[in-house]
Amino acid sequence: xxxxxxxxxxxxxxxxxxxxxxxxxxxxxxxxxxxxxxxxxxxxxxxxxxxxxxxxxxxxxxxxxxxxxxxxxxxxxxxxxxxxxxxxxxxxxxxxxxxxxxxxxxxxxxxxxxxxxxxxxxxxxxxxxxxxxxxxxxxxxxxxxxxxxxxxxxxxxxxxxxxxxxxxxxxxxxxxxxxxxxxxxxxxxxxxxxxxxxxxxxxxxxxxxxxxxxxxxxxxxxxxxxxxxxxxxxxxxx
Numbered sequence: 001x002x003x004x005x006x007x008x009x010x011x012x013x014x015x016x017x018x019x020x021x022x023x024x025x026x027x028x029x030x031x032x033x034x035x036x037x038x039x040x041x042x043x044x045x046x047x048x049x050x051x052x053x054x055x056x057x058x059x060x061x062x063x064x065x066x067x068x069x070x071x072x073x074x075x076x077x078x079x080x081x082x083x084x085x086x087x088x089x090x091x092x093x094x095x096x097x098x099x100x101x102x103x104x105x106x107x108x109x110x111x112x113x114x115x116x117x118x119x120x121x122x123x124x125x126x127x128x129x130x131x132x133x134x135x136x137x138x139x140x141x142x143x144x145x146x147x148x149x150x151x152x153x154x155x156x157x158x159x160x161x162x163x164x165x166x167x168x169x170x171x172x173x174x175x176x177x178x179x180x181x182x183x184x185x186x187x188x189x190x191x192x193x194x195x196x197x198x199x200x201x202x203x204x205x206x207x208x209x210x211x212x213x214x215x216x217x218x219x220x221x222x223x224x225x226x227x228x229x230x231x232x233x234x235x236x237x238x
Contacts, residue, residue, distance in 0.1 A: 036102045037120050040083060050120040051131055053099075056107070057081070057144040057189050059114035066167035066177040067151070073183045074115050077146065078104045080186040081117045087190045088130075090145050098130055101189060115144075119189070134191065143192045149182030 030047050038044050058077060062068045069077070081104045085097030104117035121127055133139040153160040155171050160178040169176050 033102075033118075040100050040102055045122075048123070050122050052118055052120050053134060054116060054118050055086075055142045055189060056114045056116050057142060059112050061112055062175070062177050066175070067180055068177060069183075070179050070181060071113050073148070073179075073181060074106060074113055076183045077144070077186055078106050078115050078117075080183075081115065081189070084186050085188050086119045086121070087145075087188045089192055090143065090188070090190045097188075098127060098191075117189070130191075139191045141192050143190045145187040145190065147184045147187070148180045149184055150180075151178040152181050153178055 033052065034045070034047055037050065058069055058074065060069055060071050060074060081101050084101050086099035086101065087097055088095060099119040099121035101117045101119045104115060107114050107116040121131055123131070130139070151160045152158075153163050153165050154177045155165045155174060156163050160167065165171060165176045167176055167178055
């Protein structure tokens with residue numbers, strides 16, 4: 001199967017981020033979270049039986065494949081993610097899920113709109129290393145497996161499998177890329193070794209800097225800034 005034939009089944013990458021609650025008391029959030037999680041269980045879980053991670057799965061920016069999601073397609077993905085499994089390396093044949101997505105939000109930061117779901121992973125012996133590698137920053141990047149029906153050329157708005165334009169090339173100064181339209185299904189989210197966007201795990205302090213300072217926070221992080229940040233105020237779900 002060539003590249004053009006593979007276009008309508010894709011994998012796109014995001015990041016794992018820690019939860020940071022600035023609005024709801026921990027007890028109230030835990031109670032709401034537990035109710036959402038127990039919609040997917042056969043018996044009620046207690047809060048000490050699982051750990052929760054928040055993942056940025058995909059967004060509206062042009063990626064290294066020269067493709068992007070229109071914002072209305074992110075709305076579709078956002079609605080389809082809850083109930084889908086968290087996998088390792090998109091392995092749908094040789095392994096079983098590590099966790100289940102139980103809710104999702106659309107997160108906007110400047111021009112970037114991303115699908116940001118939460119996933120719960122049971123605190124079982126077989127998940128101990130998996131959880132530790134995420135919390136320790138080893139498993140940092142995420143990806144989404146999905147299908148869609150129409151790769152729309154940014155130059156001529158035709159099916160890019162049928163037109164003459166090539167993703168990544170420029171035509172009269174305009175970059176050619178394709179918009180992934182007609183999302184049909186979300187199959188899973190995965191933890192992967194290396195995503196196409198090079199995004200990384202965000203620790204609790206980093207999450208606090210980004211939440212507090214927005215895009216300016218990225219400059220602060222690049223310069224190694226951490227002064228003035230009270231780590232005790234950077235809430236992290238463990």
